[in-house]
Amino acid sequence: MRERSKGARKKNLVGSLLLAHPRLQDDNFRRTVILMSAHSSEGAMGVVLNRPVGRNLGDLNGEFSLGPLVSVPVYHGGPVQPEQLMLAAWQAEEDGFKLYFGIEPEKAAQLAAEEGTHLRAFLGYSGWTGGQLEGEMKKDTWVIAAVPADLMAHTPDKALWRTVLGDLGHEWRLLANEPEDPGVN
Numbered sequence: 001m002r003e004r005s006k007g008a009r010k011k012n013l014v015g016s017l018l019l020a021h022p023r024l025q026d027d028n029f030r031r032t033v034i035l036m037s038a039h040s041s042e043g044a045m046g047v048v049l050n051r052p053v054g055r056n057l058g059d060l061n062g063e064f065s066l067g068p069l070v071s072v073p074v075y076h077g078g079p080v081q082p083e084q085l086m087l088a089a090w091q092a093e094e095d096g097f098k099l100y101f102g103i104e105p106e107k108a109a110q111l112a113a114e115e116g117t118h119l120r121a122f123l124g125y126s127g128w129t130g131g132q133l134e135g136e137m138k139k140d141t142w143v144i145a146a147v148p149a150d151l152m153a154h155t156p157d158k159a160l161w162r163t164v165l166g167d168l169g170h171e172w173r174l175l176a177n178e179p180e181d182p183g184v185n
Contacts, residue, residue: 014038016145034049045128047075047077049120074123089103097151
């Protein structure tokens with residue numbers, strides 16, 4: 001398992017998933033799936049895909065209540081600037097997907113009209129300063145995974161973490177299916 005993380009550390013993580021290692025206990029990131037949107041020597045950024053707020057844009061902000069984005073689901077994107085609203089869209093393509101991050105509502109509405117587009121809104125984001133994420137990777141805090149083609153078909157809650165981590169192999173599946181508190185087995 002360790003070699004997989006080391007090899008993946010050397011590449012740019014944009015468009016990859018960061019999966020919280022099963023032993024990561026930080027409340028902000030425990031059992032999260034983060035889609036990376038930026039990664040450079042200056043830092044990294046992504047959004048948590050599996051922490052739904054349980055509301056949509058129409059509920060959250062009256063500005064969206066009568067428009068085409070009324071039913072876009074809202075997620076906790078991460079602990080950085082949790083008051084900031086960010087829109088993102090995914091469009092399925094033959095060899096993967098096209099990702100739009102931090103788009104304006106007008107662009108999101110245009111994309112919403114196109115077949116195969118998935119929209120989400122995020123409150124806040126997950127961010128790292130230059131070298132911080134690389135340091136965490138050396139401590140095996142994160143597991144890197146490719147975005148599965150059927151990502152949007154999965155339930156976007158803690159089950160997503162179990163599914164994606166478990167798909168990495170038998171050992172990861174065992175760790176992913178551990179109970180929240182192993183002492184209460």
